[in-house]
Amino acid sequence: MAVAFNSVRTLELIGWDLDDYKFRPSSFDYKKQDMARDLISERPPVPSTGVLCHEETLLLGESFELQRARPDLHAEMSGLEWSLGVVDLRGLLAFQRRLSFHPGSPVVNVPCPCDWDGLMRIAFAPPHPVACEVTHDAGNGAVVIRSSNPNLHLRVTGDPATPIAVHAGSPFFEVAEYAGRWFLRDGYHRAYALLRAGVFHIPAVIVRARTLAELGAVPPQFFPERILLSEHPPSVSDFLDDRLIVEYERPPTVTTLRICMQESIEPAISN
Numbered sequence: 001m002a003v004a005f006n007s008v009r010t011l012e013l014i015g016w017d018l019d020d021y022k023f024r025p026s027s028f029d030y031k032k033q034d035m036a037r038d039l040i041s042e043r044p045p046v047p048s049t050g051v052l053c054h055e056e057t058l059l060l061g062e063s064f065e066l067q068r069a070r071p072d073l074h075a076e077m078s079g080l081e082w083s084l085g086v087v088d089l090r091g092l093l094a095f096q097r098r099l100s101f102h103p104g105s106p107v108v109n110v111p112c113p114c115d116w117d118g119l120m121r122i123a124f125a126p127p128h129p130v131a132c133e134v135t136h137d138a139g140n141g142a143v144v145i146r147s148s149n150p151n152l153h154l155r156v157t158g159d160p161a162t163p164i165a166v167h168a169g170s171p172f173f174e175v176a177e178y179a180g181r182w183f184l185r186d187g188y189h190r191a192y193a194l195l196r197a198g199v200f201h202i203p204a205v206i207v208r209a210r211t212l213a214e215l216g217a218v219p220p221q222f223f224p225e226r227i228l229l230s231e232h233p234p235s236v237s238d239f240l241d242d243r244l245i246v247e248y249e250r251p252p253t254v255t256t257l258r259i260c261m262q263e264s265i266e267p268a269i270s271n
Helices: 030-041 054-059 063-067 073-076 115-122 186-197 236-239
Strands: 008-013 084-088 098-101 133-137 140-145 153-156 166-167 174-178 181-186 202-206 245-250 253-261
Touching: 008 236, 030 063, 030 181, 054 063, 063 084, 063 115, 084 133, 098 186, 098 236, 115 202, 153 253, 186 236
Parallel strands: 174 202
Antiparallel strands: 008 098, 008 245, 084 202, 133 140, 140 253, 153 166, 174 181
16 A cells, blocks of 8 residues: 555544544445444454453562552542553453554554563553644734644643643553443553554553543544443454454644633632
């Protein structure tokens, strides 16, 4: 397949309802979607068994304790119920519709299955550096932040001196249990590389999600809850099945964050 210059290779799951995605080719093969749906309908219902690997989790107890002390891990998991453990990738469901492979993204160097130190480095990576362009739109009283990183977002810090911070996305491999099912929460590209290499067990942060928002699967860009909790939901391993995906090139995109600055003076309210 010829790759256009400065394009982004994209894999999209097609065995379920499609969203309104403007970069999907107009020549999309709907017959392939029908065949994908038939294949999915023939699968057994999603199993209710968990994905936790208890023996491996005990084996990595000391390594997990070192990671548990990381301040950035506690900041990432703030407000969530979480723990650390080893999971089996083959049992994880997917709420993400697409995987995009940017030409400049670092390659995941997959270690052998028994290299737990290497797997820990993949699952508990260092914080992502923030790379963005910042401009001050004085006329509209705004600060504009632009980046090619689709995970760039703003966070409230709680620090009065710097109440808002730019964040480049979680560096952790995250799994979540929601409504009795196990989902990949963060780390789709790493999971794809591991599964392709035949490495199935990986250390992870394990979130016990109480809501769809805590799971991180808020529509419209992700599959809706009715599909995630259906009899035949999408799995992470489906991205490796050519019968269940469509592959295409899309143009690169830019994420823009705009902070509007307004000042007002109001009467103080006495207690």
